[in-house]
Amino acid sequence: MPRFAANLTMLFTELPMLDRFAAAAEAGFTGVEILFPYDLPARDLSRAAIAAGLDFVLLNTPPPNWAGGPRGFAAEPGREERFRSDFDRALRFAEALRARHIHVMAGYAQGPSARDTFIANLRWAAERASHASLTIEPLNPADQPGYFLADFDLAAELIAEVGAPNLGLQYDSYHAHLITGDAVAVWHRHKGIIRHIQIAGVPERHEPLEGTIDYPALFADLDQSGYRGWVSAEYNPAGLTAQGLGWLPRRSG
Ligand SMILES: O=C(O)[C@@H](O)C(=O)CO
Numbered sequence: 001m002p003r004f005a006a007n008l009t010m011l012f013t014e015l016p017m018l019d020r021f022a023a024a025a026e027a028g029f030t031g032v033e034i035l036f037p038y039d040l041p042a043r044d045l046s047r048a049a050i051a052a053g054l055d056f057v058l059l060n061t062p063p064p065n066w067a068g069g070p071r072g073f074a075a076e077p078g079r080e081e082r083f084r085s086d087f088d089r090a091l092r093f094a095e096a097l098r099a100r101h102i103h104v105m106a107g108y109a110q111g112p113s114a115r116d117t118f119i120a121n122l123r124w125a126a127e128r129a130s131h132a133s134l135t136i137e138p139l140n141p142a143d144q145p146g147y148f149l150a151d152f153d154l155a156a157e158l159i160a161e162v163g164a165p166n167l168g169l170q171y172d173s174y175h176a177h178l179i180t181g182d183a184v185a186v187w188h189r190h191k192g193i194i195r196h197i198q199i200a201g202v203p204e205r206h207e208p209l210e211g212t213i214d215y216p217a218l219f220a221d222l223d224q225s226g227y228r229g230w231v232s233a234e235y236n237p238a239g240l241t242a243q244g245l246g247w248l249p250r251r252s253g
């Protein structure tokens with residue numbers, strides 16, 4: 001079985017953020033991720049993760065908060081300075097939290113200049129944080145209209161073009177299904193460059209057993225393919241988080 005992480009931005013939201021760590025560990029997760037951890041001091045988050053015995057798997061480059069603000073700037077021409085200062089902030093948090101991956105968010109822009117900007121910023125970031133693992137993640141256009149990265153083949157192309165050993169693909173099966181209609185085919189097509197996985201039920205983005213993707217089969221496939229990364233639960237629980245965890249194999253890790 002893969003190792004499972006809880007996305008604490010979306011799971012256990014019945015609890016204050018610092019209490020979600022213990023709840024995740026109690027439920028059987030061995031890792032956690034927070035999309036935008038910037039509202040709390042990194043040392044408090046780090047203490048909570050260590051106290052619960054959890055690995056910190058991933059954070060995103062800012063915006064500063066989850067409730068509002070754009071999703072990054074990496075592909076936005078003219079926002080290079082903002083991108084760089086945001087990236088450095090993400091890097092400081094990632095170091096303090098010993099986070100495994102930093103998801104570099106593209107932002108809202110289109111066309112060749114956005115592509116060039118994204119590549120240049122990714123090259124800069126990959127070199128600046130050569131010890132860190134960076135990811136990019138296509139988001140479906142219904143949820144994020146105008147977001148630059150909404151295509152897995154394009155993401156693969158960009159990763160090849162940047163050519164940095166510390167940049168890979170973040171495969172979110174929910175977005176993959178909404179973008180292509182076949183999340184499992186996306187996994188098979190791109191598994192060579194996938195270094196982080198997020199899952200949810202499709203199409204509601206609830207628990208991963210309530211939808212069209214056969215997750216037990218996908219988990220078996222990940223094992224067979226030798227996937228060594230994390231699988232993060234990134235969904236909106238239909239009710240209380242703990243009541244919807246029947247899909248989680250009890251012994252992850
Ligand atoms: O899938 C998502 O929505 C997230 O992984 C994300 O990073 C968007 O901000």
Ligand SMILES: [Mg+2]
Nearest residue numbers: 137172198234
């Ligand atoms: Mg995701």
